[in-house]
Amino acid sequence: MSExxxxxxxxxxxxxxxxxxDTSARLQRYCGKHLMPWLPNRNDLTALDLGAGTGFFTELLSSRYxxxxxxxxxxxxxxxxxxxxxxxxxxxEADAYKIPLQDSSVDLVYSNLMIQWCDPLDLVINEVMRVLKPGGLFVFxxxxDGTLIELKSAWAQVDNDQHVIDFIPESEIRPLFDGTNRKLLNAKQQDIVLEYENVLHLARELKSLGxxxxxxxxxxxxxxxxQWQKMTKSYQSFLEPSGIYPATYKAFSGVVVKLSD
Ligand SMILES: C[S@@+](CC[C@H](N)C(=O)[O-])C[C@H]1O[C@@H](n2cnc3c(N)ncnc32)[C@H](O)[C@@H]1O
Structure with a gap:
């Protein structure tokens, strides 16, 4: 499929x-709020929310900048x-691969749970660096890799098709943020395990998030x-004693500064 x-x-x-x-975005809310302490304190700034979705965090940014x-x-x-x-x-309305803003025009790019959808990712990071002013921050x-590992392994028992998107490993992401014009200032990896009543609950949540x-x-x-029955049966190997179905999300967040040329 073309990009x-x-x-x-x-x-x-x-x-x-x-x-x-908005009613299903519990992971997104958690991760987005987790980025708040990294935001700059000055308010005379121009901020871009990249992959803003329904705008929940865009509105929070607008109360600050x-x-x-x-x-x-x-x-x-x-x-x-x-x-x-x-x-x-x-x-x-635009693509993160072609941000319709001028070079060095933005002080802050905030992006919550969007870049995992971008493949190849390096081009999007380059585009973020292009629009940032020197000294500007990318908070993301x-x-x-390892996200939805339970669902991935349950499907692997059924067929060879891909049922979960590819998430890149931390070891491949980190180097993208260190280069001649950028530096990763701070980073954090967190495992977040969400609980589901059953596998259908998980599938419905993913669908209602788009x-x-x-x-x-x-x-x-x-x-x-x-196939569905076989997969859900296989997912039962992760069932917790409390009767809850877990799903693991491996979040990686960080702050990157654009260095002066
Ligand atoms: C998981 S949602 C996150 C939305 C929001 N940041 C939040 O925290 O709720 C991902 C968003 O990224 C957008 N998106 C995906 N690929 C994109 C791209 N190439 N350019 C711009 N937006 C994109 C989707 O349309 C979606 O609204």
Whole structure:
């Protein structure tokens, strides 16, 4: 699948979830709030929320900074954000690979749980560095390898298809943030284990977040009944004594500074 088609499908998948997203976004809220202590304290700044989604964190940024831009590839996400958030925010429907802003025009780029959707990731990081002013900060969170390991291994018992997106390892992400014009100032890895009543609960949550598009999946549409039953049976090996189904999310967050040329 071409990168353009893939991004169109990601946008469509998130777009279809714009009205259900906020009620399901427990991981996203946790990770986004976790980035707050890293935000600069000055308020005369221009901030960009990259992959703003429904704009929950864009609005928080707008209560701190003079000028705030929320950018997302999904028209529906942006429409939801426009209808529900502070009217002072400037919204941009655009791709993180081609940010429609001038070089060195932004003091802060905040991005919560968006860059795991970007492959190849280095091009997006270069684009972030292009729009940041020297001395500007990129504050981000993402998901790395090991995320949804239970779901991945349960599906691996059923077929060879890909049912969970590829998350890159921390060892591949870190070098992207250290270069001639950038430096990783601070980083943190956290395992977050969310609890589900059953596997259907997990699948429904992913769908209502718009996070169910898997670019490299061969088979089209939903799994057949037999495959689904086999997978859920296999997932039971992770069942906790309390009857809860866990799902692991490996979050990696950090602060990168753009160095002067
Ligand atoms: C998991 S949501 C996170 C939304 C928001 N940051 C939050 O914390 O709730 C990921 C968002 O990234 C957007 N996105 C994915 N790929 C993108 C791209 N290439 N350019 C811009 N936005 C993108 C999706 O449309 C979606 O709204």
């Amino acid at each position: 353009k088609t893939n991004r169109f499908k990601i946008a469509r998948s998130f777009g279809s979830a714009s009205s259900s997203y 003079q000028q705030v831009i929320g950018l997302d590839i999904s028209k529906n996400m942006l429409q939801f954000a426009k209808d529900n958030r502070n009217s002072s925010i400037h919204w941009l 969170s993402t998901l790395i 996070a169910s598009h898997v670019p490299k999946k061969q088979g089209k549409g939903l799994a057949g009944k037999d």
